[in-house]
Amino acid sequence: MRIKILTLFPEMFMPVLGRSITGRAIERGILAIEPIDIRAYTKNKHNRCDDYPYGGGAGMVMTPQPVYDCFRAATKDFPARRILLSPRGKTLTQQRARELAQEENLIFLCGHYEGVDQRAVDEWIDEEISIGDYVLTGGELAAMVVIDCLSRHIPGVLGSGESAQEESFSDGLLEYPQYTRPALYEGRAVPEVLLSGHDANIRTWRRERSLDITRERRPELLEKAELTLEDRVYLGLEEPPPKRPRRRKKKAEAPGQDAQNLPESP
Numbered sequence: 001m002r003i004k005i006l007t008l009f010p011e012m013f014m015p016v017l018g019r020s021i022t023g024r025a026i027e028r029g030i031l032a033i034e035p036i037d038i039r040a041y042t043k044n045k046h047n048r049c050d051d052y053p054y055g056g057g058a059g060m061v062m063t064p065q066p067v068y069d070c071f072r073a074a075t076k077d078f079p080a081r082r083i084l085l086s087p088r089g090k091t092l093t094q095q096r097a098r099e100l101a102q103e104e105n106l107i108f109l110c111g112h113y114e115g116v117d118q119r120a121v122d123e124w125i126d127e128e129i130s131i132g133d134y135v136l137t138g139g140e141l142a143a144m145v146v147i148d149c150l151s152r153h154i155p156g157v158l159g160s161g162e163s164a165q166e167e168s169f170s171d172g173l174l175e176y177p178q179y180t181r182p183a184l185y186e187g188r189a190v191p192e193v194l195l196s197g198h199d200a201n202i203r204t205w206r207r208e209r210s211l212d213i214t215r216e217r218r219p220e221l222l223e224k225a226e227l228t229l230e231d232r233v234y235l236g237l238e239e240p241p242p243k244r245p246r247r248r249k250k251k252a253e254a255p256g257q258d259a260q261n262l263p264e265s266p
């Protein structure tokens with residue numbers, strides 16, 4: 001995937017996205033990140049990219065000319081979905097990140113000041129995305145969050161050990177707690193079951209911790225989560241199903257009238 005980022009702060013991106021898992025994806029050629037300096041396109045004699053808001057009020061607005069010209073250059077021979085990071089956007093979800101990971105090309109516009117002149121948004125933007133209900137000084141950190149999140153869903157970005165499936169939100173629950181060596185650290189022990197090697201017990205323990213943490217912190221997630229019958233019983237949402245009568249090992253027995261012991265019909 002190729003991603004162009006239109007921004008007043010192009011130097012912010014590579015020190016973050018150039019490392020770790022996204023950095024490895026860039027080195028492998030699976031991902032290309034191209035920050036583009038909007039200011040390079042301004043025709044203002046003082047290099048300004050902002051101006052006063054029509055109608056008055058505090059702060060400045062990103063002026064349309066450099067944004068238009070930057071988009072014109074960036075989209076030449078580069079057909080891409082064009083996204084503005086904005087608190088007015090639809091909130092990013094794991095599902096939306098997975099869908100965006102299917103795109104060949106993306107362009108992100110990072111707004112600053114009190115926002116972007118609406119004509120530039122109307123002309124160039126396909127979709128607005130928010131990373132949550134809070135305010136940032138600019139769209140750059142939001143763009144990096146979206147890029148980090150979607151890149152994990154591009155085939156080959158995660159290694160064989162790192163799965164995008166078996167984790168929080170893939171089944172709609174929060175993750176169970178993780179432990180590594182040593183088994184005892186500063187008086188705190190790793191839960192016994194994790195040392196037992198008993199795979200079924202470990203899976204049950206992890207599932208129950210996920211259910212506990214989700215109910216405690218994000219109970220609304222339980223409504224939408226994919227819950228098994230066992231999950232629902234654990235949460236007390238369901239009566240345990242009647243136990244299937246355990247057949248005792250059959251002892252040698254005198255032939256009786258019991259249907260089970262009737263000889264096979266001819």
Ligand code: 4H7
Pocket residue numbers: 085086087110111112113114115116129130131132133134135136137138139142
């Ligand atoms: C576009 C439009 C994203 C970009 C407006 C961006 C939060 C998010 C910005 C603004 C962002 C998010 C203008 C909104 C100034 C805040 C005081 C940059 N903030 N601004 N306002 N939640 N800020 O994804």
